[in-house]
Amino acid sequence: MFSTVLIANRGEIALRVARSCRELGIRTVAVYSTADRDSAVVRFADEAVHIGPPPARSSYLNMPAIIEAARRTGAQAIHPGYGFLSEDPDFAEICEAHGITFIGPPPHVMQRLGDKSEARAVMAAAGLPVLPGSEGALASPVEAAEIAARIGYPVILKAVAGGGGRGMSVVRDPDELAWAYQDTRARARAVFGDERLYLERYIDDARHVEVQVLCDRHGGAVHLGERDCSAQRRHQKLVEESPAPHLPTEVRDAMCAAALRGASAVGYVGAGTFEFVVTPEHRFHLLEINCRIQVEHPVTEMVTGVDIVREQLAIAAGAPLAFGQDDVVPRGVAIECRINAEDPERGFAPTPGRLTEFVPPGGPWVRIDTHAHEGWTVGPDYDSLLAKAIVWAPDRDQAIARAERALSEFRVAGGGVHTTLGFLRRLLADPVFRAGKHSTGLVDTMTSDSAEVAPLALPEPVS
Amino acid sequence: MTPHNGTPEHHGTPEAREAHADDHLNHHSGYADERWVKPLNPAHAAQPHPQSPAQPADESPQARTAPVPPRWIRLRCGDTSVEIEWPEPPATGPAPVASGTPAAAPRVEQSVAPEGTRRFVCAPMVGTFYHAPEVGAKPFVSVGDTVRSGQTVGILEIMKMMNTITADVSGQVVEVLVPDAQPVEYQEPLIAIEPRAAGRDASAEQDGGPDERPGTGRGGPHTRQ
Numbered sequence: 001m002f003s004t005v006l007i008a009n010r011g012e013i014a015l016r017v018a019r020s021c022r023e024l025g026i027r028t029v030a031v032y033s034t035a036d037r038d039s040a041v042v043r044f045a046d047e048a049v050h051i052g053p054p055p056a057r058s059s060y061l062n063m064p065a066i067i068e069a070a071r072r073t074g075a076q077a078i079h080p081g082y083g084f085l086s087e088d089p090d091f092a093e094i095c096e097a098h099g100i101t102f103i104g105p106p107p108h109v110m111q112r113l114g115d116k117s118e119a120r121a122v123m124a125a126a127g128l129p130v131l132p133g134s135e136g137a138l139a140s141p142v143e144a145a146e147i148a149a150r151i152g153y154p155v156i157l158k159a160v161a162g163g164g165g166r167g168m169s170v171v172r173d174p175d176e177l178a179w180a181y182q183d184t185r186a187r188a189r190a191v192f193g194d195e196r197l198y199l200e201r202y203i204d205d206a207r208h209v210e211v212q213v214l215c216d217r218h219g220g221a222v223h224l225g226e227r228d229c230s231a232q233r234r235h236q237k238l239v240e241e242s243p244a245p246h247l248p249t250e251v252r253d254a255m256c257a258a259a260l261r262g263a264s265a266v267g268y269v270g271a272g273t274f275e276f277v278v279t280p281e282h283r284f285h286l287l288e289i290n291c292r293i294q295v296e297h298p299v300t301e302m303v304t305g306v307d308i309v310r311e312q313l314a315i316a317a318g319a320p321l322a323f324g325q326d327d328v329v330p331r332g333v334a335i336e337c338r339i340n341a342e343d344p345e346r347g348f349a350p351t352p353g354r355l356t357e358f359v360p361p362g363g364p365w366v367r368i369d370t371h372a373h374e375g376w377t378v379g380p381d382y383d384s385l386l387a388k389a390i391v392w393a394p395d396r397d398q399a400i401a402r403a404e405r406a407l408s409e410f411r412v413a414g415g416g417v418h419t420t421l422g423f424l425r426r427l428l429a430d431p432v433f434r435a436g437k438h439s440t441g442l443v444d445t446m447t448s449d450s451a452e453v454a455p456l457a458l459p460e461p462v463s
Numbered sequence: 464m465t466p467h468n469g470t471p472e473h474h475g476t477p478e479a480r481e482a483h484a485d486d487h488l489n490h491h492s493g494y495a496d497e498r499w500v501k502p503l504n505p506a507h508a509a510q511p512h513p514q515s516p517a518q519p520a521d522e523s524p525q526a527r528t529a530p531v532p533p534r535w536i537r538l539r540c541g542d543t544s545v546e547i548e549w550p551e552p553p554a555t556g557p558a559p560v561a562s563g564t565p566a567a568a569p570r571v572e573q574s575v576a577p578e579g580t581r582r583f584v585c586a587p588m589v590g591t592f593y594h595a596p597e598v599g600a601k602p603f604v605s606v607g608d609t610v611r612s613g614q615t616v617g618i619l620e621i622m623k624m625m626n627t628i629t630a631d632v633s634g635q636v637v638e639v640l641v642p643d644a645q646p647v648e649y650q651e652p653l654i655a656i657e658p659r660a661a662g663r664d665a666s667a668e669q670d671g672g673p674d675e676r677p678g679t680g681r682g683g684p685h686t687r688q
Contacts, residue, residue, distance in 0.1 A: 034650070050648040051589050064622045065649065068589040072646035 001317045002026055002076045002101070007041065008066050009081030011385060012371045013293070014041040017079045020309040029073045031066055033059035035379045040371040047073050054381040060084045063091055070100050077101035077316055079309075083383070086292040087114055087163065103316040105270045105291045112266060113289045117160045117198040123286050126265035128258050131277070131285045133200035141181040144199055148177055151201050157181060159188035160196040163288060165235030167191055170202050205439040207278040208232065208287075209244045211259035212300045214311050215268045220321040223256040224300045224308070225330045231427060233348060233443040238420065239427060240296035241335040242303045244278075245396060245436025251282045262289065271297075271312050280439075295338070298369060298390040302334035332392055333399040337407060337428075339370075339387040341378045343418035344447070350384040353377070353416035361409035365392040365402060378417060386412065386419060396436060404428050582632045583640075583652035590621040592628070592653055594643040602643075604654065608636045616654050619647070634658040 005021050006029040007014045018028045018041055030045035035054035042048040049069040052059030059065070061084055070078055078095055080086035086104065089111040095102040104110065113119045117136045124130045132151040137160050138144045148155045148171070157180055159167030167188045169180045181197065189195035212224040228244035229237045244252070259274035273294050275287040297308045306328065314322070342348040354377045360368040370387035372378070378386065389406050393399035404425060412419050423446075430446065432438045586592065594602040594617055604616045610630045617628040638655040641647055 049589060050650060052649050059649075062588075064624075065589040067622055068591075068646070069648070072589070072591075 001319075002313065004029060004073060004075045004077075005103075005313070006031065006066070006070045006073065006075035006078045006100075007045070007081065008060065008078050009084055009086075010036050010039060010041065010060060010371075010382065012369045012388065013081040013295070014039075015044055015371050016369050017081060017293075017309050018044050020307055020313065021079075023307075024310060024313065026313070029069065029075050031060075031069050033381070035377075035381050038376075040373065040376075049073065054379065056084065056381065063094055067094060067098055067100070070095075071098070075100065077103055077313075079103040079312070080292065082292045082295060087290070089114060101316050103270070103312050105268055105272065109266050109268055110291045113291055114163075115160055116158060116162060116288055117196070119289055120198070120200075120286070122266060123262050123289070126262050128262050128286045129284060131200040131203070131287075134198045137196040137198055138181075141178045144181050144197070145174065145177050147199055148174065154202040154204065155199050156202040157184045157197050157199050159184070159192050159194065160198055161192035161194035162188065163290065165232070165237070168235060203277050203279050203285075205280050205441060206230075207244065207247075207439055208237075208275065209247065209255065209278050209284070210273045210275040210290075210294075211256050212294075212297070212308070213259050213263050213268070213272050213274065214306075214308070214315065214321060215263050215270065215272070216315045216321045217269055217318055218320045219264075220324075221260050221263055221268075222321060222323070222325045222328055223259055224304050224306055224328055226252060226255060227296055227299055229296060230438055230440050231433065231443055232440050233447065236348075237296060237338065238443060239335065239337050239424065239433075240299050241333065241396075241399070242299040243330060243333065247278070248282055251278070251284065255284050258284075258286070262286070270315055271308050295385070295388070296336050298367060298388065299334040299336045302365075302367065302390055302392040303330040303332055304328055305331075332394045333396045334390060334392045335399045335403045336388050336390040337403055337424045338385060338420065339389060339407075339410065339412070339424070340384040340420045341386050341417055342384050342420055344420055344423040345418070348420070350380070351378070351416055351418040352380045353414045355412065355414040355417060357411055357413040359409075359411040360387060361389065361406040363406070363409075366406045367391070372412075378414075397434075400428055400434060580657060581637065581655045582634070582658055584616055584628060584630055584654040584656065586619060586647040586649060586651045586653055587628070588619065588621050588626075589648050590619040590626070590646070592641050592643070592645055592647045593618040593620065594639065602639075604636045604639070606636055606639060609659075610634065610636060610656060628653065630654070630656060632656055632658050 001024060004027040007017050008031060009017070010032065014030060018030065021028045027047070028045040030041045030048040031051045032039060032042050032048055033052055033054050033056075034050070036042065037050065049072070051065040051069055052062050063085070066078070066085070078100055080091070080103065085091040087110055089107040092102040092104060092107040092110060096107070105113075112122060117134070120130050120133070121136065133155075134144070134147050138147075144157070153174065154170055154172040157169045157171060162168060167184065169184045171177050171180045185195045185197055188197060207228060207230040209226050209228050211226050213221060214224065215221040225242060226244050226247070227240050227242045228247070229240045231237070231239035255276055262274060263272060270291070271293055273290040275290065276284040277287050278284045293308060293312065300306070301308055311321070340348070341351050341353070343351050355372060355374055358372050358374045358376065360370060367390040368387055369390065372386050378384065389403065389410065391399055391402040391406055393402050407421055407425050407428070410421055412421065426446065427433055427443065430438070430442065432442055596603070596618065604610055610616060611633045612630055614630050615627045616630050616636075619626045619628050634656040636654060637657045639653070640655060641651065641653050647653065
């Protein structure tokens with residue numbers, strides 16, 4: 001096992017990774033931007049290195065600064081968390097070139113799976129069901145129109161370099177396709193620096209179900225069951241749970257088997273997630289593969305008892321998996337609610353500001369993953385995730401009741417700061433959600449009910 | 464002029480030397496080395512300048528300076544390189560306090576006075592700080608030396624790339640805060656300079672943002688002891 005690990009991330013995930021390291025006796029190195037100088041992980045870590053100013057491109061995406069920080073602190077491995085450099089094959093390669101272990105899949109695997117259209121092709125070849133769509137990247141709006149006409153509307157345009165729910169547009173009307181093509185391409189270029197798009201059939205009333213896998217360097221692979229992430233707003237997940245409600249066992253087993261087949265087809269190593277769309281008829285199709293730890297990984301940890309970060313570290317250190325598939329026995333139901341500093345009344349616009357009150361809930365089977373605290377300033381530079389409240393209970397009804405109880409205890413206040421707490425409670429109370437019959441359209445139905453207005457300009461950041 | 468044959472891989476990339484009027488490290492790509500020419504990350508490559516206009520607090524005076532004559536040029540052909548350096552003003556005695564020093568003149572808004580009069584040259588990136596161009600060589604500056612704004616005061620090695628560190632204020636070196644060949648973090652103060660006490664020269668060249676003031680560069684309470 002490593003003796004020192006550098007965590008190239010911030011926020012709750014940096015702290016979460018540092019905690020598992022501490023439990024394993026690994027010395028932790030935090031890196032931070034000027035905006036995060038008083039952050040929880042900086043206080044928690046054994047050492048912290050100031051790597052740059054607030055903009056991510058100069059700090060958390062600044063590869064030379066992070067590599068130098070690893071060298072000066074003697075870190076043998078870098079955990080990239082999620083976002084930032086976590087799925088950047090170039091960074092993984094640079095780490096390797098400097099004798100530092102990148103905690104994630106090998107660079108060539110990330111490269112193949114990071115290109116979403118190539119990943120689609122590779123997985124289709126491995127026998128995984130993919131949605132009808134384009135072979136590779138689209139050459140022109142005309143080609144997009146031809147394929148869309150062949151497979152039928154609605155279709156979804158996606159960035160080849162995309163992920164995390166960004167850079168995609170649903171098109172329902174052939175007349176809108178040309179405009180959507182240009183718009184999505186411009187956004188893909190701006191966000192990912194790669195304007196290539198691909199196209200797939202879009203399924204209405206679908207569920208988003210993903211399978212967590214762990215693969216060691218010796219060919220060992222297990223899945224940790226599934227997570228249902230259907231409660232999304234514009235492809236951003238709000239509530240996740242495991243197991244997926246009302247998913248027939250044989251469908252679940254087939255999905256998990258498919259994920260393992262796909263993982264072995266590309267020589268996957270580490271923790272990964274296979275995202276599927278599940279139709280109302282319980283047919284499933286692969287959406288994409290995420291080569292990183294995910295925000296919602298705690299729900300899997302809660303039902304399986306497996307510390308996924310610990311397994312990532314062990315795998316990266318070359319250890320074979322310490323357990324087999326039969327040892328993974330999910331128990332009960334876990335639900336995660338993402339508390340974001342956003343205003344649901346203003347189209348979920350981020351609301352930066354200083355927290356004058358931050359009292360997370362407690363009590364049995366409630367886990368709060370957060371970096372926030374009273375006095376913490378939610379800045380404009382990074383995502384708006386404040387905390388994740390994860391609960392466990394023997395069954396889904398009790399888990400919903402426990403989540404509702406936990407959210408009702410949560411107190412967050414600060415000048416200009418709004419949170420999704422109230423919205424999450426409405427979501428938990430929604431009869432469709434309670435019945436476990438929701439699809440990815442539920443949240444949009446809820447928000448359109450409450451007369452969503454355009455977001456106002458961001459308030460001036462405090463500090 | 465001091466033309467001489469230097470070892471080709473001497474400290475400092477040609478880019479770093481040429482861009483004299485813009486010689487704060489952050490103002491180069493920082494990844495000028497061949498290995499970094501390929502955009503490693505789109506977000507990264509698109510805007511290598513960490514001090515974008517969106518972030519006025521981090522602007523430094525060099526960003527607005529008028530062009531100044533070159534002070535140092537390197538020509539390289541094959542494995543031979545020639546460096547041409549224009550002489551520095553006398554190291555002691557009253558420096559020519561030209562009222563319109565280009566480095567100072569364009570400064571429009573003035574930030575609040577720093578605590579004390581000392582000014583700090585801070586590390587623009589994480590790296591290893593060197594006092595001298597090579598092992599055993601005379602340090603770029605020592606305590607008591609007079610430096611001019613723009614003068615090289617050290618070298619920062621970042622992933623095997625040597626980057627020159629320059630003073631952003633004219634004055635006297637009063638302290639070298641970091642030992643030679645020591646790793647430093649972003650904005651760690653490296654050298655303390657007592658600005659020349661003549662007229663506006665001293666006050667007009669203050670750093671822009673609070674992050675560049677002494678005491679904050681090191682990270683204060685959040686730096687592990």
